[in-house]
Amino acid sequence: MAESKAPSQLLAETLEVAERHAGRRRELAAQGERPPALGDVYVLEATRDYPVHWVLVAHDPADPGLLLAVPADGNFLVGSADVALPEGAAVGALTIRCRFGVWIADAHLHPRERVGVLEDRVVSQAHQKWGDLGNRGVVGTVLEREVDDDPEYQEWVDEVLRPAREALLEKKVGASSGEKKKDAETRPPVRPFPIFLMAASILLAVAGGFAGVQVWRQQQRIQAMQSAGEIAERRHRQEVERIEAERSRLETEYRRELERAGEAHAETARGLREQIAELDRRLEVVTQASTVVNPVIAYFEPPRMATRGKVKIALRPGASHVVLFLGLLETSPAERYRLELRERGRDVPVWTNDRLTLEEPGEIRVGVPAGILTVGEYELELSRREGREFRLMAEYEMEVSE
Numbered sequence: 001m002a003e004s005k006a007p008s009q010l011l012a013e014t015l016e017v018a019e020r021h022a023g024r025r026r027e028l029a030a031q032g033e034r035p036p037a038l039g040d041v042y043v044l045e046a047t048r049d050y051p052v053h054w055v056l057v058a059h060d061p062a063d064p065g066l067l068l069a070v071p072a073d074g075n076f077l078v079g080s081a082d083v084a085l086p087e088g089a090a091v092g093a094l095t096i097r098c099r100f101g102v103w104i105a106d107a108h109l110h111p112r113e114r115v116g117v118l119e120d121r122v123v124s125q126a127h128q129k130w131g132d133l134g135n136r137g138v139v140g141t142v143l144e145r146e147v148d149d150d151p152e153y154q155e156w157v158d159e160v161l162r163p164a165r166e167a168l169l170e171k172k173v174g175a176s177s178g179e180k181k182k183d184a185e186t187r188p189p190v191r192p193f194p195i196f197l198m199a200a201s202i203l204l205a206v207a208g209g210f211a212g213v214q215v216w217r218q219q220q221r222i223q224a225m226q227s228a229g230e231i232a233e234r235r236h237r238q239e240v241e242r243i244e245a246e247r248s249r250l251e252t253e254y255r256r257e258l259e260r261a262g263e264a265h266a267e268t269a270r271g272l273r274e275q276i277a278e279l280d281r282r283l284e285v286v287t288q289a290s291t292v293v294n295p296v297i298a299y300f301e302p303p304r305m306a307t308r309g310k311v312k313i314a315l316r317p318g319a320s321h322v323v324l325f326l327g328l329l330e331t332s333p334a335e336r337y338r339l340e341l342r343e344r345g346r347d348v349p350v351w352t353n354d355r356l357t358l359e360e361p362g363e364i365r366v367g368v369p370a371g372i373l374t375v376g377e378y379e380l381e382l383s384r385r386e387g388r389e390f391r392l393m394a395e396y397e398m399e400v401s402e
Contacts, residue, residue, distance in 0.1 A: 036067060036109040039123045041116040046171040047071075050164035055096055055118060057126040060103065067109070070101040070126060071164055075156055079148045080140025081133055083126045085118070096122075098130040100165045152227060292367060293320040300380075300396045302327035302362065310377070310397045321367040326382060328394060333358045334384035339366055344377040354390070373400050 042054045052071040060066035072094040078084045081099035132139045140148075147153050298313045313322060326339070338354035351372050359365045364382070378398045383390035 034111070036106045036114075037117075038067075038127075039118040039120060040109075040114050041072070041118060042069070042109060042113045043115050044113055044168065046168045047164045050160055050167070052160065052164045053094060053115065054102075054104075054168075055123070055126065056109075057096075057098075057101070057123055057130060065106050066103050067106055068101045068130065069104050069168075070096055070098050070130065071161055072096045073160065075160075077147055077150065077153050077156070078144060079153060080144040081129065081148075082140075082144070083122070083129050085122060096126045096129075097161055098126055099133060100161050101130060102165060102168050104168075150231075152231075291320060292323075294318050295320065295367065296322045296370065297325070298322060298398065299325045300327055302329045303394050303396070310399045312399045312401065314401050315370055315373065319370045322370055322373065323365065323367045324380075326364040326366070326380075326394070326396065328358070328362055328364060328382070330358060330362060330384075330393075334386070336385040337364060338383045338385070338390045339364075340381045340383075341368060342379055342381075344379055350378075375400055375402055 036056055038056050038058070040056045042056075044054055047054070052073045054069040055072050056067045056069055058068040060068070072085070075095055076084075078095055081097065083096040083098060085094045085096065129139065294316060296313050296316060296319050298311050300311055315322075324339075335357075336354065337356040337358070338352065339356055340349040341351040342349045351368055353366060356364055356366055376399075378400065380396040380398060381392055382394040382396070383392045
C-alpha cells in the first residue's frame, strides 16, 4: 500500500503538478495545429461529466484517419486489461483502461482538447494490451485478475468507465455505423468513485482547470490508500476466520482421535487380560504337572523287539500322572526327542513334549498328566531331533481303562 501523506504535502505536490501542466500546455500550443498522433492525451467535451482522459493508442490499418482512443483515469486499482502510467508521466499518474476503447476520426479531435503526450513505450504497452484482449480475452497477472473480481473495481466500471464510453459513442464523434462495430466492449471490474469527489472533479473539469483535476487525483490517491487499507483489513479478517475454522476442525479431529485411542486402549487391555488369564491357566497346569502323586507305571518294549501291541493301563483314583518308560533301540543318541500323544482316529495331539532326553541307554522316561487321559485307545509317536526338524523313529499304542 502507498505511503500516506499529510494534506499540506499533497497540496504542495498538486500545485507543482499544475505548474508543470501549464508549461506543457504552452509547449503544445507552440506546436501549432499538428494533426492527432499516437500517444496524445485528450479531455473530450463529450465526456466532461466523467473524470477520464482519452489516449490515442492505435490507427485503423484500413483507415489511417481513424484512431483508437482508450480512457484513462486516476483510479489506482489496476485490472487485467489496464496499464498503469508511472508517477513521473507528463500528464500525471493515470491508469489506461484498454477494454473500453472507441474509434474516433482524427478530424473530430481538436488541439485545444489535447492536454499531454505519452511516451512511445507506454503507448506500445497499451496497444499490446488492447491486442491481447482481442486475441485471448483473458490477460494480466493473477493479482490483476483478482482486482477484476473486486466489487469496488466493478462499481468503478459501472459508474465511470462504461457511462463515459457510451456518452462518447452517443455523440457519434466521427464514428460511422461501420466504425461502431469496431467498438466491441469486453467487461472488466473497478472501484467505487465517491460521489463528493466525482462532483468536485466535474466542477473542476467544467471550469477547465487542469490544476483542479490534479487536486482530484490527489484526493483519489488518498481514497485509494484508504480503500487499500479497508481491503487489507477485510482480508485479515477473512484469514483470521479461516484460521479459527481450521483450529476448530483440528480440535474436533483431535477429540475423535482421543475417542478412537480410548477404544483401542480398552481393546488392548481386554486382550492383555485374556492373555494373562491364559498364562495363569497354563501355570496352574504346569504346577499340577510338576507334582507327582500315586503315579501309574507303563512299560513299552522297543518296537523292533516285539510286535506293535497295546500296553493296557488302568487309572487309579488320586493318580496325578502316568509315567511312561519307552524302550528304544538307539545307537547314537540325539540331543532331544519329541513324544506326541493322540487319541486313535484324531490328527491333533492331546499332549506333546519336545524336550525329552535319553535318561538311560535304550529308554526314555516321561510323565503324562493323568487329567488329560480318558478311557480309550491312544497312539504314541516318538521322534528325534535332526537339525531343525524332528524325524519319526518309533510308534507305540496304549489303552486306558478305569
